[in-house]
Amino acid sequence: MTVELHYLAFSILLVFVQLFLAAAGATKARGLKWNAGARDEATPPLPPVAGRLDRAFRNVLETFPLFAAAVLLTHAAGVHSALTSFGAGLYFWARVAYVPLYAFGIPYVRSMVWSAASGGIVLILAALL
Known part of the structure; x- marks a missing residue:
């Protein structure tokens, strides 16, 4: 398997990690009943860190398909x-760094x-x- 495909596999795992972090933050803020429910009613806004984790997850969903296709x-x-190896590594490691930068609200560097x-x-x- 090529270096690029390895980084693609690692990036898939990173997307799952971000999904779980965002879901855990939302569940902690809104409760297990909300998570298990149909979510038909309006939901209250998330607290800052949980909201940032959710937005970071949504952000990776915007660029990941482009990376995977490339x-x-x-x-x-x-x-x-x-x-190509450098580009794949740069994408992956920058996306890893992005999560805590966004979660802790560090502007500009993010x-x-x-x-x-x-x-x-x-x-x-x-x-x-």
Whole structure:
């Protein structure tokens, strides 16, 4: 398996971790009955950290499909280089760093880390073109 596919697998695990963190935060704030229920009624806003974990999870869902597609394209095209490996690693490690930066409300650095992760996707695509 290529380095890029390894980072894709690790990124899938990271998305699950973020899903569980967001769900745990929401359940802690709203209760187990809310979590097990149909959630038909309006829900109260989440407290700050739980809300940030939820938003960080939703944020990874915006970029992960692009990353996955880029990695799968490199695999299908047989394009594997230092640039694709670096781009995949940059995406993964920046997304790892993004979670605590967002959870603890650290501005600016969080945005730079998001840009770095997005830059990893761009590097993979650049290697394809």
